Amino acid sequence: MKIGELAKRAGTSTRMLRYYEAQGLLRSERGANGYRYFQESDIERARTIASLIRSGLPTRLIQVLLSAQDRPDDWTDACDHQFAALLRAELSALDDKIACLSRSRTAVNAYLERAAG
Numbered sequence: 001m002k003i004g005e006l007a008k009r010a011g012t013s014t015r016m017l018r019y020y021e022a023q024g025l026l027r028s029e030r031g032a033n034g035y036r037y038f039q040e041s042d043i044e045r046a047r048t049i050a051s052l053i054r055s056g057l058p059t060r061l062i063q064v065l066l067s068a069q070d071r072p073d074d075w076t077d078a079c080d081h082q083f084a085a086l087l088r089a090e091l092s093a094l095d096d097k098i099a100c101l102s103r104s105r106t107a108v109n110a111y112l113e114r115a116a117g
Contacts, residue, residue: 003028006038010046017046023059025049025066056094061086 007014020026021036026045028036045066052062064083 001038001040003036003038006042006046009043010050012046012050016050020046020049024063025059057090061090 001009003014003017007017010017017026021028026038026042026049028038028042031037049062049066052065053059057065061083064086068079068083
């Protein structure tokens with residue numbers, strides 16, 4: 001299927017699908033006409049990628065996760081430990097962002113209370 005059909009069926013944009021492909025998360029075959037052609041299985045893969053991105057995971061971690069799904073026989077206990085360490089680091093970064101946003105929210109609320117005075 002062409003990129004437009006995949007975008008429609010996966011609930012995303014062609015722009016995002018091109019981004020996923022550029023990041024190595026999604027693969028297409030090129031026809032003689034230069035068009036990208038995708039497989040039926042790419043519908044669910046694109047949905048999974050979009051969901052993981054919405055959850056805040058960076059594409060580098062999504063790539064590791066998808067590689068594990070694509071080649072489960074190559075995945076070892078050492079990979080599990082490395083991936084867990086990456087996820088813990090990402091969780092720590094998210095906690096830092098949440099703390100920063102919380103401080104910003106408190107400051108905005110204080111300004112609002114003074115303005116509404």
